[in-house]
Amino acid sequence: MRLQKLQISGFKSFSDRSELAFDRGVTAIVGPNGCGKSNVADAIVWVLGEQSAKSLRGDQMMDVIFNGSEARKATGAAEVRLMLSGVTSISEKARSPEPADPDDIEPVMARDVEVTRRLYRSGESEYLINGELVRLKDVHVLLLDTGLGAKAYAIIEQGKIGQILSTRPPERPQHSEHAAGV
Numbered sequence: 001m002r003l004q005k006l007q008i009s010g011f012k013s014f015s016d017r018s019e020l021a022f023d024r025g026v027t028a029i030v031g032p033n034g035c036g037k038s039n040v041a042d043a044i045v046w047v048l049g050e051q052s053a054k055s056l057r058g059d060q061m062m063d064v065i066f067n068g069s070e071a072r073k074a075t076g077a078a079e080v081r082l083m084l085s086g087v088t089s090i091s092e093k094a095r096s097p098e099p100a101d102p103d104d105i106e107p108v109m110a111r112d113v114e115v116t117r118r119l120y121r122s123g124e125s126e127y128l129i130n131g132e133l134v135r136l137k138d139v140h141v142l143l144l145d146t147g148l149g150a151k152a153y154a155i156i157e158q159g160k161i162g163q164i165l166s167t168r169p170p171e172r173p174q175h176s177e178h179a180a181g182v
């Protein structure tokens with residue numbers, strides 16, 4: 001499974017709709033301080049269902065909506081869309097019986113999935129999977145079924161590497177245990 005494309009509009013510093021395509025290999029985002037690099041990582045965390053405003057570097061969830069600048073008016077809503085490709089389902093894999101002949105192996109179909117999250121200034125929020133309104137719970141179930149899980153992805157944020165390197169030896173195992181989900 002891969003992150004393929006991210007569309008951000010009205011979210012944090014992204015007033016207009018911006019699209020980022022993640023090609024094969026490593027993608028690096030470069031820019032001056034405060035230009036919105038970390039906001040891209042926040043957008044990914046948010047669309048995957050994050051409920052803690054603090055994890056998104058805000059005081060309340062409303063802080064993610066673009067709140068205007070000298071040149072632009074604030075937007076009425078924030079929207080992030082994430083396109084995942086090559087998504088396979090763990091439950092489908094588990095359901096398909098072991099074939100006697102290896103040539104009979106039916107590949108579990110890899111799908112493209114689009115997850116969308118919106119938040120309006122009215123406080124109303126929406127989640128969509130492939131353009132259909134769903135509950136937050138459905139997003140969680142989808143992620144669990146892809147193996148991505150609610151907390152199974154890792155985002156190593158700014159300062160984290162330094163923090164890991166500077167921890168005292170007795171505390172160091174905590175990081176690997178956290179990463180391993182122990």
Ligand code: ATP
Nearest residue numbers: 012013033034035036037038039063064065066067
């Ligand atoms: P650094 O290199 O210092 O880590 P960065 O590129 O990671 O910077 P971010 O932290 O992603 O920068 O972006 C910070 C910018 O986002 C600030 O200018 C801040 O004003 C802006 N910002 C955050 N939330 C909003 C919002 N709701 N509306 C408008 N701008 C916002």
Ligand code: MG
Nearest residue numbers: 037038039158
């Ligand atoms: Mg940053």
